Amino acid sequence: MRQIIRAGVLRMRKSLTLAAELGSMTLFHFANCLALTVAPYFILYRFSGLNEVPWSKCVKSAVGYVATQLVKMLLLATAFPVSAVQTERDDLIRVALTCTVDVIDLLGIYVCLTKFSARYENSAVKTKVLSTVVGWGVTEVVATRVVPLWVEARGVEFSWNSLFTGLDANISLVYLASTVALLWMWSRPDFNQTLLPLLLSLLLSLCYSPLFLYLLSFSFSPTPSLLLLTRLGVGLVTGFLSLLLFHGMSNGKTKVQ
Amino acid sequence: MQMEVLRDLVDRGAGSLLLLLPQNFSDIHGELAQQWRELERSILSQKIPIPVYLSLEEETLGVIHDSLASSAAREKHSTVTASLWHILTGYGYQMISEDQKEAEVVKDSHVVTLVGKLAGGLGVQQRLPTVMVVAHYDAFGAAPSLSSGVDSNASGVAALLGLARLFSRLYRDVKQKPRSNLLFVLSGGGKLNYFGTKSLLEEDNDDLDSLIHSSDYIICLDSLAATAASQSCDQSHDESHDQSHDPPHSLTVHVSKPPKEGSKAAVMLDLLNRSFSQLSSGPLRMVHKKIRLSDDLLSWEHERFSLKRLPAATISALCHHGDPRRQSMFVNSDHIDVEGLTQNVAALADGLARYLYNLSSLLGTEGEREGGERMATLPTVSSEYVSAWLDYLASHSRSPQLLTEDHPLVTGLYQAMSQSLQDVTKLVQRPEKSDPEFVLYHIPQTTLHAHKVKSPIFDLFVAVGVALYLCLWYSLIEFFPWSAVGFIPLPLKVKSSKS
Structure with a gap:
């Protein structure tokens, strides 16, 4: 008897929201994730006084990003061919290699920062840094987050993944901002070598x-949320240190001038 | 009870229904099995406006079911906060089937009937009388790919194959050969109103025709192994209720017309009766049911023969043709009494042999003795053989649409018959084009995808969260005194300003 009841009835939801018609994750959910991923960049662009600068400057950074990625890809493909059999150790080496190749990113950002913004020498330091952050960051977020999100949106299954992706994009923004600020400092001739x-x-x-x-x-093997928190922690610490350095230097500079 | 639940669900707007069948049908016993069969029958007999999916209870489905059941139980009595928390943390499931096409008609639908004989000795074969043993070998159930029909009619087929093997040994010895032909028929389409049998009788084959029409008696085998619980149709049900458990119930002979006193049919039944009382569970019980031509379906296979005025009877453990066990997938080999089946086969063989060797006239002690001597040479029925066939048949679903001409199971049966019988033929029978007797559909099998989904309320919560977060971002950028950070007195700053 129990079994009959047990086996009895698995009700299927007739048309659970939009999902049935779209055959994808709910549009609402997709909008949420997209907003979480992209909106911070937009807010940064819109409200940090960056919209007064011609946006072609941001576009130049975006082009810089694409070019750098191409160079990275070429390098990875030629110098470090992927082995057919993947073991965990291989995976570790792969991650290490990718990180090493990411140093090229620093080079790209440096070039963007110094060459592309050279003409705007008289513009504020903040704008210079931020325009690079936005140009580079938006392109990156579109390429590495929005596209996967779009692909994932075709599945019906709910997963925390897409929300995590959005949060991760925010953390990436912190990382990028710190990196750009640090590189700017390095590029200055009045940088204290100590x-x-x-x-x-x-x-x-x-x-x-x-x-x-x-x-x-x-x-x-922590949970994804814990990993995200760790990443956030690292980002906040390094970001805060960079911020201290940056403001110390930019304020000092203005004082000198 | 089940039907009410179902109707209630339809009224409440269920999109479709997924029935989880127990992984192993042997887990369901007695009353439970009966309930399943009733459910099956009601699903089949009623019009249900929503699709019904059947699936075996797998691990993943079990997990989904458990989580749904527990959430349903929680919903019943919980506070607002608890249910809110549940909305945030819990999952819903959305089931999507891969394709929702209508079942397609099988283009070249046909059934296969296998016929094999043992020719009697001493005399022209055609002039000798014939005894036919018939069993249909297909099965029926709510889900075609799960219908293995262990009792109906794997037991009949196993019994027939056992008989064929046994008598082939008797017929091998020229001296021992009885003066009758034995014709074995495994008919297809038994669940399609005995279409295979019907076509067999209309077959344009002189040899076969003469054999069939010279038959003394036709014995159809159907569900020979059902255990217990068939007393319900017993007329003296109320009286015998107390004792119904102790004796293994006897088999039933279903006839359309009681045989006349002294006719060959009567002799045959009498002999079978004696054999069954000696070797098996007890004397045969005769149930006489006239053929109702107004009915859509014939109730037993012998009625096909009776309609052609051939003397025929069906021997079955079931005493009513409407027994749900004949058309259900919820019968498995654990519900089957193999020992009893073997006994029944032995009794059948004994009775048939007595008839074939014409021992009916020697009923005195002398005859008994002589009969006993003869019987000593009758090989025993191998219960391994019977149960092996039973297992083999039970492990394959035998819906009529599956059993095409070259289906391995049909080939297997053909080979088994060829081993012991002569002139085994495979008759491929097709329904009439203009007015088909039956229409077969392809088995609709689909893959269900279960997707974890969140309720829309959850999305709303997420939206609020995202909005709050973005506000925080905005205020950080707009109002946070970034430059103030720079005024934190750091030795570093002093150095840099000096440089």
């Missing part, structure tokens, strides 16, 4: 944080 070790270690820690996170997940 701070170089600190600056370099911050840059490297930003660059190699994926490897650190990979090792962490490899040895402790």
Whole structure:
């Protein structure tokens, strides 16, 4: 008897919201994730006084991003061919390699920062840094977050993944902002060379944080949310240090001038 | 009870219904099995406006079911906060079937009937009388791919194959050969109103025709192994209720017309009766049911023969043709009494042999003795053989649309018959084009995808959360005194300003 009741009735939801018609995750949910992913960049652009600068400057950074990625891809494909058999150790090496190649990103950002914004020498330091952040960051977020989100949106299954992706994009923004600020400092001729070790270690820690996170997940296998929190923690610490350095320097500079 | 639940669901707007069948049908016993069969029958007999899916209870489905059941139980008595929390953390499931096409008609639908004989000795074959043993081998159930029909009619087929093997040994010895032909028929389309049998009788084949029409008696086998619980149709049900458990119930002979006193049919039944009382569970009980031509379906296979005025009877453990066990998938080999089946086969063989060797006239002690001697040479029925066939048949679903001409199971049966019988033929029978007797549909099988989904309320919560977060961002950028951070007195700053 119990079995009959048990086996009895698995009700299927007749038309659970839009999903049935779309054959995808609910449009609402998709909008949520998209907003979470992209809106911070938009807010940054719109409300940090960046919209007064011609946006072609941001576009230049975007082009810079694309070019850098192409160079990275070429390098990865030629120098580090993927082996057919993937073991966990291979995976570790792969992550380490990717992080190393990401150093090229720093080069790209540096070029964007110094060459593309050279003409706007008289514009504020903040604008210079932020325009690079927005140009580079938006392109990155479209390429690495929005496209996967769109693909994932075709599945019906709910997963926390897409929400995490959105949050992760926000953390990436913090990372990127710190990196750009640090690089700007390095590019200055009046940069205090005694701070170089600190600056370099911050840059490297930003660059190699994926490897650190990979090792962490490899040895402790934490939940995705915990991993996200760790990433956030690393980002906040390095971001705060960078912020201290940056403001110390920009304020000092204005004082000198 | 089930039907009411179902109707209630339809009224409440259920999109479709998924029935989880127990992974192993042997887990369901007695009353439960009966309830399942009733449910099956009601699903089949009633018009249900929503699609009904049947699936075996797999692990993943079990997990989904458990989570749904527990959430349903929680919904019943919970506070607002608890249910809100549940909305936030819990999942709903959305089931999507891969394709929702209507079942397609099988283009070249046909049934296959296998016929094999053992020719009697001493005399022209055609002039000798014939005894026919018939069993249909297909099965029926709510889900075609799950219908293995263990009792109806795997037991009949196993019994027939056992008989064929046994008598082939008797017929091999020229001296021992009885003066009758034995014709074995495995008819297809038994669940399609005995279409295979019908076509067999209309077959344009002189040899076969003469054999069939010279038959002394035609014995159809159907569900020979059902255990217990068939007393319900017993007339003296109320009286015998107390004792109904102790004796293994006897088999029933279903006839359309009681045989006349002294006719060959009467002799045959008499002999079978004696054999069954000696070797098996007890004397046969005769149930006489006239053919109602107004009915859409014939109730037993012998009625096909009776309609052609051939003497025929069906021997079955079931005493009513409407027994749900004949058309259900909820019968499995655990509900089957193999021992009893073997006994029944032995009794059948004994009775048939007595008839074939014409021992009916020697009923005295002398005859008994002589009969006993003869019987000593009658090989025993191998219960392994019977149960092996039973297992083999039970492990394959045998819906009529599956059993095409070259289906391995049909080939297997053909080979088994060829091993012991002569002139085994495979008759492929097709329904009439203009007015088909039956229409077969392809088995609609689909893959269900279960998707974890969140309720719209959850999305609303997420939207509020995202909005709050973005406001925080905005205020950080717009109002946070970023430059104030720079005034934190740091030795670093002093150095940089000096440089």
